[in-house]
Amino acid sequence: MTSPFVAVAGASGGLGQLIAMALIKRGVAVKALVRPNTDPSRTEKLRSAGATISPVDLSAVPTLTRELTGAMCVVSSLQGLRDVMHTAQGNLLEAAVAAKVPKFIPSDFSLDFTKTKPGSNRNLDLRREFHAQLKKSGIAWTSILNGGFMDLLVGDTPMVNHKSRKVAYIGEATQLLDFTSMVDTAAYTAAVAADPKPTPNFLRIAGDTVSAKDIANAETNVEGAQYKPGWMGPVWFIEIVIRVMRLFGGENEIFPAWQGMQYMTNMFSGVGKLEPLDNDRYPELVWTKVENFLREYKNNSSKK
Ligand SMILES: NC(=O)c1ccc[n+]([C@@H]2O[C@H](COP(=O)([O-])OP(=O)(O)OC[C@H]3O[C@@H](n4cnc5c(N)ncnc54)[C@H](OP(=O)(O)O)[C@@H]3O)[C@@H](O)[C@H]2O)c1
Numbered sequence: 001m002t003s004p005f006v007a008v009a010g011a012s013g014g015l016g017q018l019i020a021m022a023l024i025k026r027g028v029a030v031k032a033l034v035r036p037n038t039d040p041s042r043t044e045k046l047r048s049a050g051a052t053i054s055p056v057d058l059s060a061v062p063t064l065t066r067e068l069t070g071a072m073c074v075v076s077s078l079q080g081l082r083d084v085m086h087t088a089q090g091n092l093l094e095a096a097v098a099a100k101v102p103k104f105i106p107s108d109f110s111l112d113f114t115k116t117k118p119g120s121n122r123n124l125d126l127r128r129e130f131h132a133q134l135k136k137s138g139i140a141w142t143s144i145l146n147g148g149f150m151d152l153l154v155g156d157t158p159m160v161n162h163k164s165r166k167v168a169y170i171g172e173a174t175q176l177l178d179f180t181s182m183v184d185t186a187a188y189t190a191a192v193a194a195d196p197k198p199t200p201n202f203l204r205i206a207g208d209t210v211s212a213k214d215i216a217n218a219e220t221n222v223e224g225a226q227y228k229p230g231w232m233g234p235v236w237f238i239e240i241v242i243r244v245m246r247l248f249g250g251e252n253e254i255f256p257a258w259q260g261m262q263y264m265t266n267m268f269s270g271v272g273k274l275e276p277l278d279n280d281r282y283p284e285l286v287w288t289k290v291e292n293f294l295r296e297y298k299n300n301s302s303k304k
Pocket of ligand 1: 010038058077078079088110146147148149
């Protein structure tokens with residue numbers, strides 16, 4: 001394919017597909033790396049938008065190196081546990097270095113794990129640990145931290161209960177939390193990937209910064225019925241609950257219930273808060289606010 005292009009690993013996934021589409025919208029050529037034998041129906045949208053679909057085994061570093069040669073950036077949007085976040089993503093990094101790719105964006109897309117305590121969030125620990133490989137590699141890298149996906153506030157979610165009209169919170173209902181929609185996160189990632197200038201190691205973004213109380217008010221406005229914050233307990237208590245729940249398993253799952261609670265304690269303790277924000281780096285980008293996001297979701301679901 002013509003150089004330069006951006007290679008997106010995990011392009012069959014939720015965020016990866018959006019990043020690839022955002023790059024295409026910017027006029028950037030995309031090579032979508034997917035597992036061999038990925039059902040063509042899963043990549044049809046990307047193919048018809050103009051992406052080159054490259055089935056490749058992430059354990060085959062020499063083949064991967066050939067695939068990445070000529071790329072201006074490798075974006076990883078892989079999701080998984082140690083075998084994926086360290087091993088498969090590590091192979092991707094090794095191949096990017098061998099192919100002399102100038103920039104690597106790891107699959108972080110999270111709260112600020114540079115501040116969360118090791119041991120307090122299993123999935124964030126995996127990402128922080130991967131940064132040791134990144135630093136050693138010598139490649140220029142940029143980690144994008146976006147708080148929670150706003151998309152987690154709609155549909156079946158542990159945070160908003162539409163039956164009881166409660167927005168779950170831990171600690172204080174006024175603690176500010178960062179949320180960015182997946183689409184906005186993808187648009188920003190595409191801007192970073194396509195940026196010909198050097199980009200910093202960390203870029204922090206938030207489409208909206210709101211408390212549980214603010215989310216309850218937004219739900220009230222959108223649903224036309226009173227929503228209230230619902231207390232789950234203090235942060236220290238939930239941390240004990242997590243430790244107990246963890247004794248009953250879930251280590252081989254990406255999102256056992258205790259993992260979701262680890263994200264919540266990191267957010268509600270304020271430790272994973274993103275500051276300062278780098279939202280204004282690409283002035284052409286616009287940010288979706290929580291209330292607008294909820295309203296749009298409701299309008300779209302009522303049309304179905
Ligand atoms: N901040 C937040 O609230 C939040 C929420 C959710 C996700 N995220 C982050 O966003 C990023 C992407 O997540 P996502 O939700 O888009 O995940 P996803 O939909 O599960 O997609 C993950 C992608 O990784 C691919 N993959 C996994 N293991 C692989 C392997 N060994 N070889 C090749 N491909 C492999 C998957 O391929 P297959 O489809 O073939 O399995 C898929 O394309 C992750 O860093 C995740 O932690 C953040």
